[in-house]
Amino acid sequence: MNTVRQLDRVVIRFxxxxxxxxxxxxxxxxxxxxxxxxxxxxxxxxxxxxRAPAGTLPGVSSFQIHFADTDILTPGDQPEVLIAMNxxxxxxxxxxxxxxxxxxxxxxxxxxxxxxxxxxxxNPLEDGSLDDYQVYPxxxxxxxxxxxxxHEVSKKDAERSKNMFALGLxxxxxxxxxxxxxxxxxxxxxxxxxxxxxxxxALRAGWNYGETAxxxxxxxxxxxxxxxxxxxxxxxxxxxxxxxxxxxxxxxxLPVFLGAYPITPASDILxxxxxxxxxxxxxxxxxxxxxxxxxxxxxxxxxxxxxxxSSGPGIALKSETISLAVSLELPLVVVDxxxxxxxTGMPTKTxxxxxxxxxxxxxxxxxxxxxxxxxxxxxxxxxxxxxRIALTYRTPVMVLSDGYIAxxxxxxxxxxxxxxxxxSVEFATEPNAVDAKGEEIFLPFQxxxxxxxxxxxxxxxxxxxxxxxxxxxxxxxxxxxxxxxxHDHMVRTRAAKIxxxxxxxxxxxxxxxxxNVLVLGWGSTWGPIGAAVRALREKGASIARAHLRxxxxxxxxxxxxxxxxxxxxxxxxxxxxxxxxxRGNFPGTEVVxxxxxxxxxxxxxxxTDALEEVIKNG
Amino acid sequence: MADAVKLDAPKLKAKDFKSTQExxxxxxxxxxxxxxxVQSFLPELGLERENIAFVxxxxxSSRFPYYLNTYGxxxxxxxxxxxxxxxAVSRPDLSVWVVTGDGDALSIGGNHLIHALRRNxxxxxxxxxxxxxxxxxxxxxxxxxxxxxxxxxPMGSVDAPFNPLSLALGSEATFVARTLDSDRAHLHxxxxxxxxxxxxxxxxxxxxxxxxxxxxxxxxKNPETRDEAIIRLKxxxxxxxxxxxxxxxxxxxxxxxxxxxxxxxxVVHKADVEDPAYAFALSRLSGIALDxxxxxxxxxxxxxxxxKGVRTQVDEAAAGVDRKEALDRLxxxxxxxxxx
Numbered sequence: 026m027n028t029v030r031q032l033d034r035v036v037i038r039f040x041x042x043x044x045x046x047x048x049x050x051x052x053x054x055x056x057x058x059x060x061x062x063x064x065x066x067x068x069x070x071x072x073x074x075x076r077a078p079a080g081t082l083p084g085v086s087s088f089q090i091h092f093a094d095t096d097i098l099t100p101g102d103q104p105e106v107l108i109a110m111n112x113x114x115x116x117x118x119x120x121x122x123x124x125x126x127x128x129x130x131x132x133x134x135x136x137x138x139x140x141x142x143x144x145x146x147x148n149p150l151e152d153g154s155l156d157d158y159q160v161y162p163x164x165x166x167x168x169x170x171x172x173x174x175x176h177e178v179s180k181k182d183a184e185r186s187k188n189m190f191a192l193g194l195x196x197x198x199x200x201x202x203x204x205x206x207x208x209x210x211x212x213x214x215x216x217x218x219x220x221x222x223x224x225x226x227a228l229r230a231g232w233n234y235g236e237t238a239x240x241x242x243x244x245x246x247x248x249x250x251x252x253x254x255x256x257x258x259x260x261x262x263x264x265x266x267x268x269x270x271x272x273x274x275x276x277x278x279l280p281v282f283l284g285a286y287p288i289t290p291a292s293d294i295l296x297x298x299x300x301x302x303x304x305x306x307x308x309x310x311x312x313x314x315x316x317x318x319x320x321x322x323x324x325x326x327x328x329x330x331x332x333x334x335s336s337g338p339g340i341a342l343k344s345e346t347i348s349l350a351v352s353l354e355l356p357l358v359v360v361d362x363x364x365x366x367x368x369t370g371m372p373t374k375t376x377x378x379x380x381x382x383x384x385x386x387x388x389x390x391x392x393x394x395x396x397x398x399x400x401x402x403x404x405x406x407x408x409x410x411x412x413r414i415a416l417t418y419r420t421p422v423m424v425l426s427d428g429y430i431a432x433x434x435x436x437x438x439x440x441x442x443x444x445x446x447x448x449s450v451e452f453a454t455e456p457n458a459v460d461a462k463g464e465e466i467f468l469p470f471q472x473x474x475x476x477x478x479x480x481x482x483x484x485x486x487x488x489x490x491x492x493x494x495x496x497x498x499x500x501x502x503x504x505x506x507x508x509x510x511x512h513d514h515m516v517r518t519r520a521a522k523i524x525x526x527x528x529x530x531x532x533x534x535x536x537x538x539x540x541n542v543l544v545l546g547w548g549s550t551w552g553p554i555g556a557a558v559r560a561l562r563e564k565g566a567s568i569a570r571a572h573l574r575x576x577x578x579x580x581x582x583x584x585x586x587x588x589x590x591x592x593x594x595x596x597x598x599x600x601x602x603x604x605x606x607x608r609g610n611f612p613g614t615e616v617v618x619x620x621x622x623x624x625x626x627x628x629x630x631x632x633t634d635a636l637e638e639v640i641k642n643g
Numbered sequence: 644m645a646d647a648v649k650l651d652a653p654k655l656k657a658k659d660f661k662s663t664q665e666x667x668x669x670x671x672x673x674x675x676x677x678x679x680x681v682q683s684f685l686p687e688l689g690l691e692r693e694n695i696a697f698v699x700x701x702x703x704s705s706r707f708p709y710y711l712n713t714y715g716x717x718x719x720x721x722x723x724x725x726x727x728x729x730x731a732v733s734r735p736d737l738s739v740w741v742v743t744g745d746g747d748a749l750s751i752g753g754n755h756l757i758h759a760l761r762r763n764x765x766x767x768x769x770x771x772x773x774x775x776x777x778x779x780x781x782x783x784x785x786x787x788x789x790x791x792x793x794x795x796x797p798m799g800s801v802d803a804p805f806n807p808l809s810l811a812l813g814s815e816a817t818f819v820a821r822t823l824d825s826d827r828a829h830l831h832x833x834x835x836x837x838x839x840x841x842x843x844x845x846x847x848x849x850x851x852x853x854x855x856x857x858x859x860x861x862x863x864k865n866p867e868t869r870d871e872a873i874i875r876l877k878x879x880x881x882x883x884x885x886x887x888x889x890x891x892x893x894x895x896x897x898x899x900x901x902x903x904x905x906x907x908x909x910v911v912h913k914a915d916v917e918d919p920a921y922a923f924a925l926s927r928l929s930g931i932a933l934d935x936x937x938x939x940x941x942x943x944x945x946x947x948x949x950x951k952g953v954r955t956q957v958d959e960a961a962a963g964v965d966r967k968e969a970l971d972r973l974x975x976x977x978x979x980x981x982x983x
Contacts, residue, residue, distance in 0.1 A: 271973070484694070493716055
């Protein structure tokens with residue numbers, strides 16, 4: 026009889042070769058965990074190469090999940106449990122494992138050859154180097170092949186199901202239900218029912234192995250988290266972003282037009298939106314990044330909500346067209362799922378180093394609105410905001426997600442659709458002025474006095490024919506103008522329009538009200554910063570925190586907030602880009618940067634230490 | 644929006660398509676003649692002015708939209724086909740035209756041009772080829788002759804030029820034609836054929852730049868040489884010009900003295916030949932020296948258009964869908980759980 030022990034939280038990492046199906050395994054374990062009502066956060070980590078040489082360190086792919094009976098903010102600093110499918114996965118991940126942690130290891134892959142390939146002189150399973158850990162050696166492949174003896178699948182296909190065996194075993198260990206995964210497998214292998222049944226059998230065999238093998242004396246339960254009432258689902262940032270774009274089309278009543286060129290880690294948004302044609306979403310996979318944004322802008326001119334999605338290198342290519350959109354004053358939503366750069370950099374690794382590019386990476390004075398989601402589920406809300414600003418102010422809006430948010434997952438409390446904002450727009454349909462002769466005319470650059478937005482008169486509207494272009498235009502008429510005073514006026518007007526974009530105030534979390542230090546983040550650092558702040562407060566430290574979702578314009582109260590603190594700590598996965606903006610915009614502020622660019626999110630521990638240091642030094 | 648473009652437009656005149664902007668090309672520029680021809684042709688479309696959109700890139704030719712009383716967008720260098728693709732895909736009710744030049748379309752925008760053509764987006768692309776960079780004051784272009792002396796090639800250009808029609812045909816273009824700025828009637832005829840074509844129509848218009856490349860096409864215009872140089876393609880008719888005729892030769896076509904060939908050998912022009920090799924061979928009759936230059940419609944074949952294909956998928960998927968309800972189902976689909 027197994028003992029069941031209650032835990033409040035656990036961090037598990039699945040690691041294997043790129044071909045071992047670790048991402049799928051992690052996704053399914055996540056779905057099971059979400060179904061149980063735990064709060065969770067995930068961190069996939071995989072090489073850019075589709076299939077790096079098998080069994081090598083560069084080929085290791087991993088998936089980490091942190092789940093708990095309370096709300097959590099990060100995928101966890103250190104895993105407590107490691108599932109290692111081969112020696113490379115063990116070697117690449119063992120140093121991250123918590124001392125005393127648990128290792129489930131696939132012994133079948135620990136051959137002399139495989140060990141040598143990753144530089145193990147001796148078998149770590151036998152040389153005592155893992156004595157500090159709780160090691161469960163399991164012949165995963167052998168057991169899986171054995172379990173599938175009665176199935177009409179090749180030995181190779183049977184062996185490939187070993188990830189499901191592992192999933193079944195870990196699901197048993199942590200008391201996760203597997204029915205949804207069985208349904209998932211039936212759907213995934215609809216065309217190959219034999220394979221589906223083999224995978225299901227492997228999954229069940231793994232579960233049963235846990236239950237019967239005496240090695241596993243203890244299984245764990247993590248009760249559901251006490252989250253706010255509502256209906257939840259698990260969601261990744263890229264999916265939430267795609268759904269936010271779809272919802273923006275619904276909320277505005279406009280057709281959505283996505284122009285995109287495949288690029289890691291943004292391609293999933295294109296894939297997801299390609300499935301949403303029923304919402305009137307058109308996706309065009311363009312010949313290049315420039316055409317992608319160009320087509321989106323062309324569609325915007327025609328009255329659609331034009332959207333383009335990419336990552337840093339692609340955004341650089343789109344820069345000229347975004348400037349055109351600034352000059353034309355047409356709505357355009359540009360999504361940058363940031364990755365480690367410059368150039369190809371590390372495409373599957375996260376970074377926040379495109380902020381300054383988003384702000385200034387254009388020619389001429391070309392301000393645009395810049396927003397950044399703070400978590401995977403926030404991507405949904407931020408897209409609605411991006412659409413609101415683009416449509417209201419007739420401007421490009423840049424959304425800065427990143428690889429961590431894009432691929433990470435968390436539970437999302439589903440919004441009530443009745444609460445969807447009304448993003449409907451009024452197209453111009455009538456002349457808006459009278460000329461000297463008393464005749465009604467249309468002035469394409471006659472602005473709304475409040476928003477400074479110009480009228481949006483789409484082709485096909487009778488009597489409002491007009492020409493727009495990248496050449497400077499006379500305010501009002503839109504005619505070509507080289508007049509010096511007009512140009513100065515137009516540059517300042519476009520700047521004033523963006524500066525005047527309505528955004529909500531910055532909320533400050535300062536429960537004691539006596540903090541001297543404010544930690545101010547933006548984007549995906551929200552989770553780790555939150556966890557660090559929580560840890561510090563538990564230790565009795567006083568610290569305030571705020572998080573910028575609106576980078577341009579910044580909330581109106583930002584200056585007032587910053588003034589109240591002696592020091593403002595700004596953790597960023599870059600070398601200090603928000604810090605640069607703060608120092609420029611709020612010169613009196615003492616900004617202390619905390620910067621790392623390792624392609625990985627901050628751990629809450631390192632942030633806790635860094636913040637503590639600042640507080641201590643007054 | 645309705646797919647049908649044709650409307651019962653009131654009978655418009657050329658002057659109805661003139662905008663209030665002052666036309667600012669150099670005196671003697673071939674663009675004036677093209678603008679006049681386009682303005683006189685547009686009423687034939689039978690469309691209201693608001694249902695016509697002109698998209699251009701950068702260059703002298705790209706100022707074109709400013710001078711037409713339609714919707715127009717003067718965009719950025721080389722990108723007009725991309726912007727026009729977005730518009731044409733989302734707005735089937737519009738007649739979308741791209742105006743471009745040899746630098747704009749073939750150099751900086753080459754990628755967009757070839758992909759628009761391969762996709763067969765319903766765009767009419769007018770490429771004004773003057774074989775020079777005009778707006779930037781006289782550098783050699785991708786259609787300039789080798790050895791050309793310009794500010795950026797003082798010892799002669801070592802670039803090999805594109806043959807724009809060969810390029811278009813290699814890009815799977817379904818409609819390819821060539822005409823001349825100075826031949827109003829022919830220009831008009833080619834514009835009509837292009838407008839009637841469903842899909843991408845690529846029209847190369849030889850256009851004189853009096854400032855930086857004057858008389859580049861003189862051989863096709865001078866009464867003393869033009870009859871020997873111009874091959875006027877007419878569908879269903881044997882290809883003859885001056886005292887010459889076109890016959891098959893090896894893998895392609897060849898010009899021969901008419902007296903040397905039998906009537907049965909003379910190639911009869913058919914623009915609807917599916918095999919692009921024929922139109923390609925036609926495009927190769929004229930070298931950079933313009934010695935035997937076919938004008939007219941080289942190729943006009945039917946192929947499904949990209950924009951319609953895209954719209955059909957969206958329309959089929961979206962038919963009868965209540966979007967708000969569908970969004971609710973999307974959000975609540977899959978694995979969800981409820982916290983009380």
